[in-house]
Amino acid sequence: MNFFLELVTAGISLGAVYALVAQGYNITFWAVRVVNFGHGSFLMIAVMVALAVVNAGFPLWAAILAGLAVSAAMGYVLELVAVRPLMRARMGMGWVVSTLGAGIVLQAIATDIWGTNTRAFPAIIFESTDYVRLLGVQLSAQLLLAFAAALLVMVLFEVGIRATLLGKAMRATAADPDCARTMGINIRRMISLAFVLSGLLAGLAGILIAPLTGIDPAFGLELMIKGFVAAVVGGLGSSGGAMVGGIFVGLLELLVGGYVSSAARNGVVFSILILVLAVRPQGLLGKQPEIKV
Amino acid sequence: MKWNALRTMAGLIVLFAVWNGPVLAQGKAPAGEPIKIGTTGSMTGPYSEYGTGMRKAADLAIEFWNARGGVLGRPLQLVVLDDQLKADVAALNVRRLIEEEKVALILGPSGSGPMLATVPLTEAKGIPQMNVMAQTLAIQYPKGYDNPPRRNVFSVAIPNDAEAQNLINFAWKTKGWRRLGLIHESTGYGKTGADLVVEYMEKELKAKPVGREQYDQKDTDFTAQLARLKKADAQVIISIGLGSDNATIRKEMNRLGITAPLLGSAGVIAAQYTNLLGDLAAGTYGSLLSTFVDPAKFTPAAREFAAGWLKKFGNDEYYGPDKEPKIYLAIQAAYFDGANIMIDAVRRAGSTDPKAIIGALETTDYQGITKRHRFSAQKHQSITADDLDVLQYVKEGGRLVLRAPK
Numbered sequence: 001m002n003f004f005l006e007l008v009t010a011g012i013s014l015g016a017v018y019a020l021v022a023q024g025y026n027i028t029f030w031a032v033r034v035v036n037f038g039h040g041s042f043l044m045i046a047v048m049v050a051l052a053v054v055n056a057g058f059p060l061w062a063a064i065l066a067g068l069a070v071s072a073a074m075g076y077v078l079e080l081v082a083v084r085p086l087m088r089a090r091m092g093m094g095w096v097v098s099t100l101g102a103g104i105v106l107q108a109i110a111t112d113i114w115g116t117n118t119r120a121f122p123a124i125i126f127e128s129t130d131y132v133r134l135l136g137v138q139l140s141a142q143l144l145l146a147f148a149a150a151l152l153v154m155v156l157f158e159v160g161i162r163a164t165l166l167g168k169a170m171r172a173t174a175a176d177p178d179c180a181r182t183m184g185i186n187i188r189r190m191i192s193l194a195f196v197l198s199g200l201l202a203g204l205a206g207i208l209i210a211p212l213t214g215i216d217p218a219f220g221l222e223l224m225i226k227g228f229v230a231a232v233v234g235g236l237g238s239s240g241g242a243m244v245g246g247i248f249v250g251l252l253e254l255l256v257g258g259y260v261s262s263a264a265r266n267g268v269v270f271s272i273l274i275l276v277l278a279v280r281p282q283g284l285l286g287k288q289p290e291i292k293v
Numbered sequence: 294m295k296w297n298a299l300r301t302m303a304g305l306i307v308l309f310a311v312w313n314g315p316v317l318a319q320g321k322a323p324a325g326e327p328i329k330i331g332t333t334g335s336m337t338g339p340y341s342e343y344g345t346g347m348r349k350a351a352d353l354a355i356e357f358w359n360a361r362g363g364v365l366g367r368p369l370q371l372v373v374l375d376d377q378l379k380a381d382v383a384a385l386n387v388r389r390l391i392e393e394e395k396v397a398l399i400l401g402p403s404g405s406g407p408m409l410a411t412v413p414l415t416e417a418k419g420i421p422q423m424n425v426m427a428q429t430l431a432i433q434y435p436k437g438y439d440n441p442p443r444r445n446v447f448s449v450a451i452p453n454d455a456e457a458q459n460l461i462n463f464a465w466k467t468k469g470w471r472r473l474g475l476i477h478e479s480t481g482y483g484k485t486g487a488d489l490v491v492e493y494m495e496k497e498l499k500a501k502p503v504g505r506e507q508y509d510q511k512d513t514d515f516t517a518q519l520a521r522l523k524k525a526d527a528q529v530i531i532s533i534g535l536g537s538d539n540a541t542i543r544k545e546m547n548r549l550g551i552t553a554p555l556l557g558s559a560g561v562i563a564a565q566y567t568n569l570l571g572d573l574a575a576g577t578y579g580s581l582l583s584t585f586v587d588p589a590k591f592t593p594a595a596r597e598f599a600a601g602w603l604k605k606f607g608n609d610e611y612y613g614p615d616k617e618p619k620i621y622l623a624i625q626a627a628y629f630d631g632a633n634i635m636i637d638a639v640r641r642a643g644s645t646d647p648k649a650i651i652g653a654l655e656t657t658d659y660q661g662i663t664k665r666h667r668f669s670a671q672k673h674q675s676i677t678a679d680d681l682d683v684l685q686y687v688k689e690g691g692r693l694v695l696r697a698p699k
Binding site: 007138218257266 | 518550
């Protein structure tokens, strides 16, 4: 029972972080049908900046805010430099390459500034030795914090999108940009906002994972891929899908790794991706795209 | 006309005398086309401490030789390329070293993956190659000990089987543990290291580990693997992997509340391990060369090497902050030995012809820092389990140091 609960805690916590990454993909896809293939570097830049600020002597909370601010700003820059020019020129899928390239450039800049050595990120509130007792089982406090934080952010995002005027404007932009424009909504600002939020979510996901493992400029690559799998499995563009997809991938990875074999887990996760796409291409919670002729 | 020619001749003679005079007078400075030693290793990247250490040790060795007239009167030159411990990049680098730089000797690369990717090429070209860091046996002995080794590859590195014996002897005989858990990285180094541990246990102790798990380098999560070992009630977790991954494993062990200690291969005796864990590293055991374990037992050669390192590089991350060198300066000593053995072989061969150098390497009897290295036509590797120790990280006076465990 112990063993099972350990796997489930880790699976759900990791899954919630994958969900955050997936949501980052979702926002931009939903707003302009663009997926940021350099997302991993945004995860990374937030933690590298945060670490630099901590090492400069500032408190951890200030460092985290600084890191998030930088990754959000990078989202804005990405849209301006790598997405808008290509959308304007109606270059089809050119943004795939440009966002990927932006990610590589960001990684190279980080490597230039900080070198490639792996560094330790300070523990946020809880150390790796802190735990909570639940049903007689010792569960890591760090993992539970990651889960709680990710869940909170997703809920806040959903509430914001539905209840605030800005949220409504974003939904209008996503549903029908031309109509939204005639209603007086500043489309350009909405799209920028989408990318800023995407960068923010990426940064947050990175900061939640960073204390668990070491960080370096290549950090974020594995999270980026698993987050993408989560987004696609849950349904690209669907918030609920991101959460379901993320937790599904996280749980699957841990349970397969625990009960079958640690070598098999990545293979199984990607096989499930293929299976879901074959049976239900729009993802578990995604909507079948309607094309008006 | 004749007068002009005479003047030009005189001028040339004077020029020649002035140019070469100092050299001719000294008679010792190496001159002529340099003999190139090529090396490729992880100079940058998460495993950069292995490659950078190799480069520094090679620099030190070459400086020593060049100060004493070089080899065959010619200076030595190190050509360094970076592969970040990536096998495909290492293979490209070696190709460049052989074909463009025309090196006479190859040192490294660091790591089994890159080594295995490069030995077919060096073997085909017959260029002598010294393995200084990679532990997989197939590098020197592709068909096992019962068959001849690769003619051009020699090793001063710790072989996986010697290390496996060292680890198991410590766990089973010294500590009396019976439920041994095993975790390893999915590379050649990790897999063969784990295979040998299992083989040694079955052959010598008629026992099996209670669990065998694997991970990919730079994985972010180890919960599944460690939870399985915890479920199997392992008394110790033996890890075949590198510093930064072992640090993540150690943290995960904490999160799962695993009280069994971590016993690592040489990869855990790394600056990265303590950099990433700080005090959490205390209690971890690791296997390493015994060269610098006890200051009272340092050989004169070891002392001289340490002094030379301190003088050239200062208290860097390999030497450490104290007067006495850190225990894992022994790794750099192994690199130093490797470079010296190759250069000495060129001297004994009397030429840079690869076949001659290989012939000389096969008659090596060289008193190095880590041990007295002897090679022969059949014996292309030097380190055995007797040269290894198991050490433990302990907190002493507010700092983390390596000590022989009680």
